[in-house]
Amino acid sequence: MIRMLLRVLGHEYGGPVRRTVALMTVTALVEGLSYALLVPVLRALFGSTPGDAWPWLYAFGGAVAGYALLRYVSDRSGFLAGSTLLRGTYHRLGDHLARLPIGWYEGGRLGEVSALASRGVLQAMAVIAHLLAPFISACVTPLTIVVVMSAFNWQMGLAASAAVPIVAGIQMRAGRSMAATDRERHERDHEATGRVIEYLQAQPVLRAGGRTAERFRVLDDSLRDVRRASRRTALSALPGVVGLALAVQTMFTVLLALGTYLALGGNIGAAELLALLVLAARCADPLLSLSDIGGQLRGARYELTRLDEVLRTEPLPKPTDPVQPALHDLEFESVTFRRGGRTVIDGLSLSVPQGQRLAVVGPSGSGKSTLLQLPARFHDVDGGAVRLGGVDIRAIDPDVLMGQFAIVFQDVHLFDGTIEENVRLGRPDADEADVRAAATAARLDEVIERLPGGWSAHVGEGGARLSGGERQRVSIARALLKDAPVVLLDEVTSALDPVNEAAVHEGIERLMAGRTVVMVAHRMRTVRRADRVVFLDGGRIAEEGSHDALLSRGGRYAEFWDVSLTPTASE
Structure with missing residues (x-):
């Protein structure tokens, strides 16, 4: 004992x-x-x-x-x-x-x-x-x-x-x-x-x-x-x-x-x-x-x-001689990833040039969310490599790597503290002016004005005292304050009301401006903001190209687009 x-x-x-x-x-x-x-x-x-x-x-x-x-x-x-x-x-x-x-x-x-x-x-x-x-x-x-x-x-x-x-x-x-x-x-x-x-x-x-x-x-x-x-x-x-x-x-x-x-x-x-x-x-x-x-x-x-x-349990191995990436483009080179005996990503290769936006589309279970998690090294790949600025992410110090990404997912977790404390998680040493600017850009200031206590208002456990749209605005303000060069974005507006959806979209646009972006799109109209679209099916790229080019081909992506425009399509 x-x-x-x-x-x-x-x-x-x-x-x-x-x-x-x-x-x-x-x-x-x-x-x-x-x-x-x-x-x-x-x-x-x-x-x-x-x-x-x-x-x-x-x-x-x-x-x-x-x-x-x-x-x-x-x-x-x-x-x-x-x-x-x-x-x-x-x-x-x-x-x-x-x-x-x-x-x-x-x-x-x-x-x-x-x-x-x-x-x-x-x-x-x-x-x-x-x-x-x-x-x-x-x-x-x-x-x-x-x-x-x-x-x-x-x-x-x-x-x-x-x-x-x-x-x-x-x-x-x-x-x-x-x-x-x-x-x-x-x-x-x-x-x-x-x-x-x-x-x-x-x-x-x-x-x-x-x-x-x-x-x-x-x-x-x-x-x-x-x-x-x-x-x-x-x-x-x-x-x-x-x-x-x-x-x-x-x-x-x-x-x-x-x-x-x-x-x-x-x-x-x-x-x-x-x-x-x-x-x-x-x-x-x-x-x-x-x-x-x-x-x-x-x-x-x-x-x-x-x-x-x-x-x-072995943590992710740290590189003995870490390399600092100079650029912020992303590359997936013959990436294979397995989970629970199932191949989720199967030999996938694609690149995202610095400053461009990639939208990932596909049916449920096609590997979209997993693909979004791999650059931030939520998992290590089983085959191939993910590169940031030409450097294998496994050769980058984990703290440095996470500093390169601003991540906004559908499920937002807030800590039981004040709104300001949750926003400052993006950059704890930020001055007050930067915090206020990030909140304004995310339209979080509108929420703060109507909450008792303002910036000192407690959000509750997991952000329970805020609505889904308000939590998303906190998350976006946090990402804006971090000011990372690469944005990993899950569709965050699928369950929001029109007012919050408009505010969140505005904040997302400001977050993505001038940055390398990989976003999973559940609402097909979100794809129009992307420079390039990848359609995943079974962990592989079924189609790839611009929005207009993929529509003109009349393939799987065009079918998804047509379904999204029908009155019964799930928004």
Whole structure:
């Protein structure tokens, strides 16, 4: 567990962790050794001169006080180490997630990472702050007590020692038997969490369909799976809990019988017997707590394993000798990209001269959005190369590469902050005049004027307090402020009302002016603003040329154009 923890965190944290473990171990040893003073205390109390017990009582009180001080210091060290490790884990996880390709986050990983970064990291780091001290105490203190018992009576010590391998064997067997059920329960928990979120997000659809009184079958099935998995986990834990309790109680009964036999034979005094039985009873509580602590440690280990898997995911490789592109033309050279065993882009070659606009058109699933993502290196291609200014984008430093692109997609995400903070994400060091100019160019100033608080108005989580058109204006203002030479543009007006559509189109025109542009067009009239049009089908270029030239050919593009002009065409 500790080795995995250090592997996840980095070995620079090894020193504090080892010191904390050593301090907790010493504390558990002192606790066990302090109980040894009970023997002379009771021997004096049961002797002819009970007053002789005072020095031993003072010694016992001093030992308990010393143990209490050590316990305070070790617990405090554990909490401090835990908080340090928690902060370090968040920093390391955040830095690593920032270096993973954007495409890695697809396929439901957002929910997984969200759960891992919240509950998962806290549970994993609880090992140092909350679980390690009681676990070490449950292991070391009973062993120390067994050594103390052996020092006073070897028969009692030997009998107590026999319980050590039995308890260890029960714990190991219980851990192995519960590993599979623990894993299943965690998986069901994560799945149920996703279903709950899905159920909440689906409320508008369910209510529109008049199904508010019905149970959500997918969620119900998921919750039933959680219940069944929890039941199996509880049942699999019973043998270990019962076996541990029986072993501890049997050990105490054997010690009681053996002590009685030895006392009757005159081999041990009543005071020593009482003291040794008190020591044996003191072993029971920490040993019985091993079942609960073991379950929590297994849960923490599971989260550590998941965290380790994420941190072991290879980020996009950085070039050893990065090249700075001097120009801003784009070139796709025999590009092939696969996802999930399917070829999305198949041997595609095209170029976008600097300052020109390329429109990408095609049916759903033809690879348009993927093609738009490749220049910004959301994914690495499986074959061929994407070049910016004649330089393979894999040879450009990732930070420099992202600085070359202004990206505006249909799905706009805003952070829960003010409008100004969201706009400044484009260029945090921009002066106020540049921010205001970008907002005016995107016609965001109209939105700001009518919002309470103006620039200081909070947009809510994900921009929930703004309409779709208002969020798009923030996104365009952000891109304008960034002032990047290349624009990657998804059709952003397909779901907007006419007023917002006109404002967004105006902002987009200003954004594209004089820049290299690749835009995915869902509305065919958007294509007229492009210098060249590419029609994709199955990840390949079916047609290529200007808007007018493609119309005159009467091919696939012309069919799309005709459909877009019909009254029933989806705008």
